[in-house]
Structure formats: structure tokens, C-alpha cells
Amino acid sequence: NTWKLKYIFNERVCVFGKPASRDHCYNDVSITRSVHDNHYCSVNPCFIAVVTECNGGGSFLVLPIHHTGRLDPQQPRVCGHRARVLDVKWSPFNDHQVASCSEDCTVKIWDVPVCGVRQNLTQARKTLIGHSRRVGLIEWHPTAKDLLLSSAYDYKVCSLIGPLSTSRGLSSSVAISPSLPDGSRLALTSKDRRLRLLDPRTGAVLQVSSPSYRVCKVVYLGALKMLLTTGFSCWNQRQITLWDPRDLSEPLYEEELDGTGGVLFPFFDPDTNMLYLAGKGDCNIRFYEVSSEKPFVVFLNQFRSQLPQKGLGVMPKRGLDVRSGELFRFYRLISAKHLVEPVSMLVERARVFQEDLYPLTAGNSASMTAQQWLSGLNRGPMLISLRPGTRLANPYPETPPDRGPETQLEPQGCPVGLMAVHNELSPVEEVTYLILPAGVSAVICSPQLIEACETRVCFLQLLQVFYKQQEEIRELREELNQKEVLRHTNTSGCTD
Numbered sequence: 024n025t026w027k028l029k030y031i032f033n034e035r036v037c038v039f040g041k042p043a044s045r046d047h048c049y050n051d052v053s054i055t056r057s058v059h060d061n062h063y064c065s066v067n068p069c070f071i072a073v074v075t076e077c078n079g080g081g082s083f084l085v086l087p088i089h090h091t092g093r094l095d096p097q098q099p100r101v102c103g104h105r106a107r108v109l110d111v112k113w114s115p116f117n118d119h120q121v122a123s124c125s126e127d128c129t130v131k132i133w134d135v136p137v138c139g140v141r142q143n144l145t146q147a148r149k150t151l152i153g154h155s156r157r158v159g160l161i162e163w164h165p166t167a168k169d170l171l172l173s174s175a176y177d178y179k180v181c182s183l184i185g186p187l188s189t190s191r192g193l194s195s196s197v198a199i200s201p202s203l204p205d206g207s208r209l210a211l212t213s214k215d216r217r218l219r220l221l222d223p224r225t226g227a228v229l230q231v232s233s234p235s236y237r238v239c240k241v242v243y244l245g246a247l248k249m250l251l252t253t254g255f256s257c258w259n260q261r262q263i264t265l266w267d268p269r270d271l272s273e274p275l276y277e278e279e280l281d282g283t284g285g286v287l288f289p290f291f292d293p294d295t296n297m298l299y300l301a302g303k304g305d306c307n308i309r310f311y312e313v314s315s316e317k318p319f320v321v322f323l324n325q326f327r328s329q330l331p332q333k334g335l336g337v338m339p340k341r342g343l344d345v346r347s348g349e350l351f352r353f354y355r356l357i358s359a360k361h362l363v364e365p366v367s368m369l370v371e372r373a374r375v376f377q378e379d380l381y382p383l384t385a386g387n388s389a390s391m392t393a394q395q396w397l398s399g400l401n402r403g404p405m406l407i408s409l410r411p412g413t414r415l416a417n418p419y420p421e422t423p424p425d426r427g428p429e430t431q432l433e434p435q436g437c438p439v440g441l442m443a444v445h446n447e448l449s450p451v452e453e454v455t456y457l458i459l460p461a462g463v464s465a466v467i468c469s470p471q472l473i474e475a476c477e478t479r480v481c482f483l484q485l486l487q488v489f490y491k492q493q494e495e496i497r498e499l500r501e502e503l504n505q506k507e508v509l510r511h512t513n514t515s516g517c518t519d
Contacts, residue, residue, distance in 0.1 A: 039371075040366050047497075048364045049094060049362065052075065054073065054333060054357075055074040063356055065113045068338070069087065071086050073111075073363060075100065080106065081126070082102035083108050084098065085135055085139065089493060099142045099144070103146065104123065104125035105125070109124055109125060127157070129151060130158055157175060161173045165385070166206055167393055168391070170396060207223075208223070210243065212239060216254065217236075230270070240286065242289040243291070244296075244313060245296070247315050249265050251298065265277070276318075284304075285302040303332070303333065304332070308325060330360060332357060333358045335354060338352040345377075345380075350368045350370055353365070376410050376411070383407065384407060385404035
């Protein structure tokens with residue numbers, strides 16, 4: 024068959040998973056014992072956040088990404104919630120801003136210092152109130168700055184402009200995903216096992232799938248313009264299903280995998296069109312290649328381990344080691360060993376930058392403001408090149424923000440009643456896709472503050488260079504040790 028030849032010679036078949044050595048793992052991490060189907064881990068190039076178990080209240084760890092090895096039992100934590108933390112997510116446009124949601128019905132926004140969390144962090148930058156029951160999931164908008172979405176056990180997925188849906192048919196547990204790269208549509212699944220497509224600005228339900236397909240998680244497949252869901256068949260077999268967002272009445276493709284009971288988490292890489300499936304409680308991660316033509320999904324390989332995973336975090340593309348051919352990096356939460364294990368997905372190539380493996384990818388700059396998105400503007404992500412030393416021009420015209428008086432914190436032009444909470448005493452209606460305050464840039468007026476900000480940015484850059492040098496030193500030491508062992512082996516052979 025012609026399609027078989029197409030994939031036999033595809034170099035992505037050579038992708039394999041490589042776990043980090045014990046020295047490069049995070050040891051003695053008290054991973055949460057919550058039974059929700061969440062990842063419990065979020066990663067960016069600077070920090071890793073892991074939801075932890077604690078007596079009373081809720082907490083999560085924030086560690087510098089290179090702070091590997093054995094963890095101090097008295098390691099400071101972020102512990103401002105009054106009940107168990109259920110999800111954490113780093114802002115895609117600010118590596119020092121993280122959001123968390125909890126069983127205490129709130130969503131909190133935290134500012135992490137440049138040097139990390141040196142003492143218990145209890146005061147959140149913002150506390151967002153609006154749900155009446157525990158909040159299970161949160162997601163940042165993929166292209167607009169300071170927009171956040173949350174879903175809770177009050178049968179609501181809420182937004183800044185009102186509830187997206189208040190139907191009693193929606194379950195309390197929801198999987199949410201932007202169904203277009205610009206965030207103009209929203210796909211969600213719920214415990215009634217149906218897939219819904221919504222307009223996040225108006226809350227209108229645009230498409231609903233058939234109840235005969237029991238779906239659990241959903242992810243958008245980038246340029247392929249399809250939705251992929253994981254769930255269970257009528258025979259309780261785990262399966263993956265492809266959907267056309269324009270018509271959810273029938274799927275384009277479905278495939279049964281196995282009879283395990285754990286929920287499958289889908290992860291899609293839009294740059295290589297590779298799909299990764301990792302099940303809760305599984306000991307493996309499967310790799311697939313997805314295309315817009317039949318057979319749609321082709322199995323490539325899988326990573327196997329002896330220890331099951333409770334959750335996974337994913338490093339953004341801008342944090343990968345492109346010199347070693349790293350395509351993807353997971354952070355597996357192994358609760359049985361109190362361990363967080365990085366696993367790199369590598370391809371066998373020469374250790375030089377490969378344009379075909381690393382096309383332009385989404386960066387850490389927002390392509391529009393929250394007010395622009397609310398006004399109906401849709402934009403794709405700001406792209407960057409992963410080639411070292413390369414910078415791309417901004418394709419979108421930059422509009423300077425309106426600066427008010429020094430005490431003015433709210434963005435100008437925002438409709439009344441659409442602002443997020445400015446302190447814990449201010450109520451807010453049905454929060455999700457939330458507008459945060461304009462931030463430091465709206466209040467910096469004095470030269471002293473500007474100089475302090477520039478010093479902080481310079482310190483952050485030096486810190487990242489230091490960590491990168493330490494990583495290179497470790498790699499060189501490993502290569503020297505391997506050569507030394509090889510030399511001793513050859514010497515012993517010659518003596519015999």
C-alpha cells in the first residue's frame with residue numbers, strides 16, 4: 024500500500040523516549056493523593072509546579088527547573104488555598120505567573136519571584152471568586168494576554184462575559200480545550216460523555232456530539248483542523264476519535280486501544296503533527312503521527328517504564344534542547360516513589376539544528392490584549408524560531424496601551440462589570456477568561472522603578488545562562504565518565 028511506504032521511510036518512526044537519570048529527577052516530592060483526572064503538574068522554561076499533599080488547606084510546589092535531586096522536607100510552598108488544590112497552570116506569556124484552582128471554589132493568580140519561592144507564599148496577587156462549588160480545571164487563552172477560563176462542579180463553564188453554559192446536562196467534571204489556535208472557539212467534554220463546541224464570547228453552543236460516543240478528554244489538532252477525543256467505547260474499551268469541528272454528528276475516525284480503565288490524556292505537537300497518549304496509572308506513553316488523509320492516525324512507538332504515572336507536565340517548545348534532537352518533554356509524576364521524572368522524546372539525528380524538526384512555533388508573547396479579544400478580534404499565536412540567536416519581527420501592529428494616572432490599575436476601555444477581582448473582598452460574577460489588571464507596566468512612572476525593572480530582567484537572563492551552563496557541565500561530565508569506563512574496559516581486555 025502506498026500509505027505504508029509513506030510512513031516506513033518517515034524519520035519520525037525513530038522517535039524514542041529517554042528518561043532522565045536519578046540525579047536529574049525531583050526526589051521526595053509529596054505528590055497529591057487526589058483522584059481527579061488532572062495533570063497536577065505544569066512546567067515552563069523557568070519553573071515546575073507540582074500539586075502536593077498537605078494536612079489542612081491546599082498547596083503546591085514551585086521549583087526552579089534545574090533544582091533537581093533530593094527535595095528538602097521543609098521546602099517552602101504556595102499554600103494560600105483553604106482546601107485541596109486541583110489544578111495549576113503557568114501563564115503562556117509570563118513565566119513568573121501561575122494560576123491555581125481549588126476545592127475552596129476559588130481561582131488564585133500568583134506572582135513567583137525571580138529567585139523562586141524562598142518562603143511559604145500565602146498572599147495571592149488576585150483571588151477570583153464566582154463558582155459555587157469546587158473548581159476542577161483552568162486554562163489560559165492561547166493568544167490573548169490575561170484571559171483565563173475555569174470549569175467547576177457547579178455545572179458551569181464560566182467566562183468573563185457570563186456563563187458559557189448553565190445546562191443541568193453538563194457534568195461537574197469538564198475537559199476544556201481551545202478548539203482553534205486563536206481561541207475563537209471552545210471545545211469541552213463532560214461526564215455525560217458528549218463533546219460540545221461553544222463560542223466563548225457569547226456562550227452559544229454551536230455543536231453537540233452524539234451520546235453514543237463516550238468522550239473524556241479533547242485536544243485541537245492545529246493545522247489539521249480536527250478535534251481528537253479520548254474516551255471509551257460501548258464495550259468499555261479505551262478509544263481515540265477524530266472529529267470535524269464543523270459537524271459533530273459523526274466522527275471521522277475511531278480506533279480502540281485496550282481495555283484498561285484509566286483515562287487517556289492526549290498531547291498534540293502541532294509542529295510535527297505527533298500525538299502522544301499517556302493514561303493515568305499507565306506505565307507507557309504512546310506516539311502517533313496524525314494526518315488529514317486516511318488512515319489518519321499511525322502508531323510509531325512507545326515509551327515504557329516499570330512505574331505508573333499519576334499525572335504529567337509538558338515543557339513548552341521554547342524550553343526544549345534542540346541540539347540533542349528533543350521533540351517533546353514530559354514530567355511524569357510517580358507517586359509510588361515520590362518522584363517527578365523528566366522523559367525526553369528524541370529523534371536520532373546529527374546534533375545540529377534541523378529546520379524540518381523545528382519550524383516556527385508559538386512563543387511567549389501575546390498577539391493581542393484582552394480588550395481586543397472581547398471586541399471580536401481573532402489572531403493566531405506569535406511565532407518564534409527555535410534556532411539559537413534568531414528573532415522574528417512582530418507581524419501585528421503594536422498599539423501602545425493607554426496610560427492613566429499613576430494610581431489607575433484597570434485597563435482603559437473595559438466594559439463596566441467585566442473586571443477581575445482586585446482584592447479578596449471584591450466579588451466577581453462567573454469568572455473565566457478573566458481580565459487581570461494591566462500589571463506593573465501600567466503604574467511604572469518613575470525612573471527608579473524603571474531601572475529596578477531592567478535590573479530584574481537582567482538578573483533573570485543571567486540566572487538562565489547560569490543554569491544552562493550547569494546543565495552543559497553535567498553533560499560533559501557524563502561523557503567523560505563514559506569514555507573513562509570505556510578506556511578501562513579496553514585496557515582490561517588488552518591485559519587479559
